Amino acid sequence: MTLRQHTPAPAPATSPAPAADVPRWAVRAARAITLLTLPSGIWRLLLAAGLLVGYTEAGYVAAGIPGWGRVYTAAVSVGSELLALLALGLVRPWGEVVPRRIPWLGGRRVPVRAVTVAAGLAAALLTAVWTPFALWWWVPHPDMTPLGATVVGFFYLPLIAWGPLLGALTLAYRRRLRGRGGPVQG
Numbered sequence: 001m002t003l004r005q006h007t008p009a010p011a012p013a014t015s016p017a018p019a020a021d022v023p024r025w026a027v028r029a030a031r032a033i034t035l036l037t038l039p040s041g042i043w044r045l046l047l048a049a050g051l052l053v054g055y056t057e058a059g060y061v062a063a064g065i066p067g068w069g070r071v072y073t074a075a076v077s078v079g080s081e082l083l084a085l086l087a088l089g090l091v092r093p094w095g096e097v098v099p100r101r102i103p104w105l106g107g108r109r110v111p112v113r114a115v116t117v118a119a120g121l122a123a124a125l126l127t128a129v130w131t132p133f134a135l136w137w138w139v140p141h142p143d144m145t146p147l148g149a150t151v152v153g154f155f156y157l158p159l160i161a162w163g164p165l166l167g168a169l170t171l172a173y174r175r176r177l178r179g180r181g182g183p184v185q186g
Contacts, residue, residue: 022091026172029165033087036162039155041077048074054148062143083122087166090119090173112177119170127163134160 089095
């Protein structure tokens with residue numbers, strides 16, 4: 001008895017097939033990036049809600065959190081997570097072809113060079129910004145309680161991986177889509 005394998009029909013040319021040629025490690029890395037910002041984001045949202053979460057009373061005020069600082073702090077948390085979610089575009093079809101539901105741009109191919117330049121610059125910037133947090137515990141934090149400074153250090157520690165992971169994803173995206181970055185015909 002021979003078993004016949006079922007081969008799915010090819011996707012229409014107008015809609016991108018799921019990116020089957022994306023390495024498994026890249027999908028996992030993109031998912032991990034979306035989780036890296038959560039601990040620090042939740043901590044900032046607690047600050048925006050008025051909780052001291054590690055700060056002394058004077059430190060909370062000195063950090064500028066009360067008033068409009070709460071809005072800014074919440075916006076940084078939401079913005080960071082949205083930026084982290086963009087990493088999924090490096091492994092998903094919408095990172096190759098703009099979804100049809102997007103007015104004026106739907107169905108157009110995403111320019112590979114623009115994505116790789118933007119993602120590469122973001123990876124370098126994130127690496128430069130977050131790598132110093134590896135030294136968090138050797139820097140005094142007089143506006144924080146000792147326990148608070150330790151906990152905050154652990155909440156920010158995952159962000160150190162954001163830049164290098166994004167850099168690796170960017171290289172994988174470029175290798176995978178090399179030669180497909182030109183304009184779509186038709």
